[in-house]
Amino acid sequence: MPNTSDDKRRAAEMPLYRRLAATLQQEIERGRYTANAPLPAERELAASFSVSRDTVRKAIRLLEEQGVLYSDHGRGTFAAPEAVRQMSRFLDSFTDDALKRGGVPGQRILGLDAVAADMAVASLLHLEAGAPLLRLRRLRLLNGTPVGLQDSWLHLPAGQTIRRQQLEAKGSLYRLLVEDLDLHPSECLESLSATAAGEDEAGLLGVPAGSPLLACERITLSDRRQPIEYCEMRYVPSYRYKTRINKWSLG
């Protein structure tokens, strides 16, 4: 039934399937469906929300990606267990991640300088050695105590830059990129491993030199798939990097 009468309002709203997804997610999170309890069938949902079955399926697929529910062919659609729902597969900024875990994020900016790309960083960012970059070193805090070091090399569009004050006000680098520089990170490539704390790292993080640290290297790509950041991170052992992996690739 297209072309009813509320075309004006429609434009300003979210797509139907997203609104439906939000509704279903609320119902699940508020406990209307307990872990592994079946939701109404797709055709039923379509009827009760007066949308097409395809729109229902889009909503369900969205929530499936987010780990909120899952569908089994021939069996039905079910609410995911809480442990799965809480594990977001998408990366948050340090700030958002900390907030979600109920902690208070903080940072101390150790350095913010214009530098020339050395060969290693230039290669990772697909630039010429010597290209102008912004280097940002930060100590990240959780509830006031240091938990990690982040060492970023940023490739900003010509003429753009970041001021220290600006970053201190925003708290989150990624928020700043999106909101102030119109740079939209779309994808990250990460490599995690273990390493031993050097003298300087140990001092900043307040652990003995040689302590084990979680090392994470990340390349961030813009929405046009251009590298905009290379970041080396070091986290103390109490810091946990959590992730969810689905749709097993066996077979």
Place this chain on the structure above:
Amino acid sequence: MPNTSDDKRRAAEMPLYRRLAATLQQEIERGRYTANAPLPAERELAASFSVSRDTVRKAIRLLEEQGVLYSDHGRGTFAAPEAVRQMSRFLDSFTDDALKRGGVPGQRILGLDAVAADMAVASLLHLEAGAPLLRLRRLRLLNGTPVGLQDSWLHLPAGQTIRRQQLEAKGSLYRLLVEDLDLHPSECLESLSATAAGEDEAGLLGVPAGSPLLACERITLSDRRQPIEYCEMRYVPSYRYKTRINKWSLG
């Protein structure tokens, strides 16, 4: 145009959108489209493959999840850069992961015993303390050298078990679960951090005691979302855990 004449063959084949996805993926991997080069428009692809536009969109969405291509509203659909394509977001077994990276995987089974669940493991697997579990300790090798320790607690369906010989023949625990026990892992919850090697770990991995190790804890859920395994892993610093994160969750 439904109901042509090849209904019999259709049944044995993959869905149309998967076949189309496979075709497009091949074309991209064979270099027909270089990094960030545009693919034909959806309507064009639909016409040239004689399928509906919706089927094309399903194929594109599948490849987008896998990092093979990406679509931008109003701009087009583009081949993803190689670095992105190579980073699978889905978990492979240690065996498959090693093979993909061009290495030779191996294992030494250190122990395979029936045990009773202690309170910690019981709670993680949603069982009663004392429930019967299978504990499996393995040293994982890459090209003949030890790179990791895996310590698993398995909750198998009553009456089922795993024999050492069986696992040695298969190489991969997950393959064995799927192929021999009809257990289908569908989702994993992982937590990564850094830790220092204990005496025993150090000895097995061939590193000094106190060396930094990458620690990974994992809960594996079956297709019915029942916990089937809890696994503690320790990897030497040269081992890299790689992942890709997309669809940034900011905003």
Place this chain on the structure above:
DNA sequence: GAGTGGTCTAGACCACTCA
């Protein structure tokens, strides 16, 4: 066999990008 999700179609209109 009844009920469920999975695939596929054909067509319409909207929202965005870029020249």
Place this chain on the structure above:
DNA sequence: GAGTGGTCTAGACCACTCC
């Protein structure tokens, strides 16, 4: 304004699960 992807519909049939 022409071209692109994004949303939505209504209906058909297939594949799977479970009684």
